[in-house]
Amino acid sequence: MRDIHGLPAVNRVSLRQRARSYLRRPLSLLLFLLVGLAALLTAATLLFIIGYILVRGAPHITPSLFELTYNSVNVSLFPAVVTTVMMTLLSLLIAAPLGIFTAIYLVEYARRGNRLVGLVRITSETLSGIPSIVYGLFGMLFFVTALHWGFSLLSGACTLAIMILPLIMRTTEEALKSVPDSFREASFGLGAGRLRTVFKVVLPSAVPGILAGVILAIGRIVGETAALIYTAGTVAQIPGGKDALFLSGRTLAIHMYVLSSEGLHTNEAYATAVVLLVTVLLINTLSAVVARRLTKG
């Protein structure tokens, strides 16, 4: 192996030594090959998908795709980008406070053996196991029809909010539980009440975990189609004006779905996929940066 200051590093196992030891134990060799292969395959699949999308989509990204309004000639995805951002923010605005506060109640306030805690747990587990198309159907029957909100941003966001609620709640719960009890003891020991302890000591320590949950939730919102087709509709426009919440809009994922199902704009669908990929990547990086900022202070 490599020499350091002219001396051979004795703690390095040379390739030949390793090969010899594996030859002596063929089962170890087999296992080593198996796990190595699995890791390689996983990485290769991911890289292949990303590469494939880039190769198929990137050449078709043209300025006309980013024109302000959509028509069947330019097949602009810009309205979909704006709708995606609006939909994400709106859903999080509803689900994040609800999920985070529920988790705070469960971890910090509820006593063990509380009936409500059991109920909330069962509900959240059930909710997270339901396929998204069922949420879509419920959203259509309840928000769209019964509440007369029509195919709209609001109907879509409310449906998505219900969908991501368990996710945000569970990750927040785990994040809160991982905050050492010694922090809480210290705070109570100084005469701080529960409210102050939770908001000044526990929550700041739990922010990275909570944010991880929110990022997962964003991923689900951005990638969701089934639940949105029946609730937010597929009109390619930027919902604007004072009725914006009650206008239909299509997110990037739906835009892709519509383009590829029509079969007329497959190339543009791939280009949209590239944009979607980049968007998700940007969101993840941004949240990571925010998390680091928040935990530093």
Place this chain on the structure above:
Amino acid sequence: MKDKFQIEGLDLFYGDFQALKNVELSLGERAITAFIGPSGCGKSTLLKSLNRMNDLVEGCRITGRVLLDGEDVYGDMDVNLLRRRVGMVFQKPNPFPMSVYDNIAYGPRTHGVRSRARLDGIVEKSLRDAAIWEEVKDRLKKPALGLSGGQQQRLCIARALAVEPEVLLMDEPTSALDPISTSKIEDLVLELKKNYTIIIVTHNMQQATRISDETAFFLLGEVVEFGATEDLFSMPKDKRTEDYITGRFG
């Protein structure tokens, strides 16, 4: 010597398990009282009953009275106010994941101090009183978790002092520290005795003899013997105390 705490007929249960049995103690003001005894004898439990930290333990039931300056802490005294008067230092240093300054200022801010100048003053005084000012004065804005274990523990003492308590409860404050940090904390505790009532739980009998005025020996949830530290260690009245301090068990 005036009594700061009077404990009368205190029984404490964790579920069905009785952790303290009919404890009767009077703890002197501006003195250091040590609680000694083998693990699980209830000494930490009793300590935590004095500022009601046991309230946080699920299934904990207490009967009897704990009087602080004659007022029952389990009566209608405000818990947060009680904990302000009776501060606590824990076994493992537990600074908040904040800056040194914010750690110290947390208590005063909790009790409504907002003025920057006043906070600055409190932070400096507390750190000086805890004999750590010289070591941290240039890194007040740095994270407290970057300090060494001994420094963190003195920081926690400073944090407790910042709310101007009357009593300081210390739960084996040096058990996680090296000998040099331990002796620094012992010196500090002796210094603090001038202004504070200190009750310290310790596994280290030398420590009890070095710093405490009075010592209570606990066994299986009962106070076996209580008296001046010197007497208790030189001529214990109870056979069990003698066995324990001479190292025959525990």
